[in-house]
Amino acid sequence: MRVNALDTDMTLGDLAAVMPGRPDGIALPKCAEAGQVRQLSLWLDAFEAAHGIAAGATRIIGIATETAASLFGLGGYAQAGPRLWGLMWGAEDLSASIGASESRVGDLLHSPFRLARDLCLTGAAAAGVVAIDTVYVDIDNLAGLERETREARRDGFGAKAVIHPKHVAVVNAAFTPSEAELDWARRVVAAFAAAPDAGTLRMDGRML
Numbered sequence: 001m002r003v004n005a006l007d008t009d010m011t012l013g014d015l016a017a018v019m020p021g022r023p024d025g026i027a028l029p030k031c032a033e034a035g036q037v038r039q040l041s042l043w044l045d046a047f048e049a050a051h052g053i054a055a056g057a058t059r060i061i062g063i064a065t066e067t068a069a070s071l072f073g074l075g076g077y078a079q080a081g082p083r084l085w086g087l088m089w090g091a092e093d094l095s096a097s098i099g100a101s102e103s104r105v106g107d108l109l110h111s112p113f114r115l116a117r118d119l120c121l122t123g124a125a126a127a128g129v130v131a132i133d134t135v136y137v138d139i140d141n142l143a144g145l146e147r148e149t150r151e152a153r154r155d156g157f158g159a160k161a162v163i164h165p166k167h168v169a170v171v172n173a174a175f176t177p178s179e180a181e182l183d184w185a186r187r188v189v190a191a192f193a194a195a196p197d198a199g200t201l202r203m204d205g206r207m208l
Contacts, residue, residue: 005030012043019047023058025085030093031062033073034080041083059085061132064123065116066093074123086130088161089120092137107144121156130158139164149174 001023003014007030015026028040037060044058060083064070077087091103091113103113117134124131133152136145149160149171160171177185188208191201201208 001025002027002029006036006039011040015043015047019044019051019053019058022051022053025059025061027061027063027088029063030066030070031064032067032070034076034078034084037062037077037080037084041081044083056083059083061086061088063088063090065089065091065120067097068094071116071119074119075126077123077127077129080127084127084129086132086159087120087124087127088132088134089116090134091116107148125156131156133157133160135161135163136167137163139166142166142170145170146174 001014001018001021003018003026004010005028011028018026026040026044028036031037040060044060045055047053048055048058060080062077062080062084064074064077064087074087077084091109094100094113094116095103098112100110100112103110109117121131133149136148138144145167152160153175159175162168162171187203191203191208192198195201
């Protein structure tokens with residue numbers, strides 16, 4: 001469930017409305033830094049106790065690039081606590097925050113938005129949580145969605161947000177390993193298992 005941002009003073013009311021439904025997680029928009037995740041975590045502690053939900057069961061996704069200031073907090077989410085499941089980046093609200101007239105031309109992101117994407121990816125990796133790629137806003141362009149999703153997976157994102165039901169199958173397919181990828185992975189595992197003391201190996205002319 002997506003709640004309103006902490007600076008709206010509506011977050012607690014949102015939680016009071018949705019927590020009886022036992023959501024799997026809460027998406028926190030305009031998340032500025034790890035302290036906001038910790039604040040939300042404290043409120044979730046109370047709501048879980050009040051509704052008989054197992055402590056810590058409700059996870060958090062921080063939408064962490066929607067303001068200019070939030071980009072400077074992306075290196076600190078290792079201190080956000082165990083509820084944090086993932087960090088997501090977004091371009092639309094960031095455009096308004098920095099005064100940009102557009103975030104991309106076609107599928108090519110402009111420089112400030114590539115920076116936000118890359119910082120989200122590396123910040124999530126540093127925190128040990130899932131990096132979530134932003135939504136694809138050209139709803140009917142499924143070929144563009146597939147291309148962008150495969151690029152996100154290639155770069156290290158573990159998930160992609162969607163804004164329309166028709167996007168779900170495309171994203172799931174793009175994140176599903178192919179038989180060739182599975183075969184390669186099994187061979188890599190087997191090669192290192194056969195040489196457990198090796199730091200590097202050569203396979204198919206490539207260094208592992």
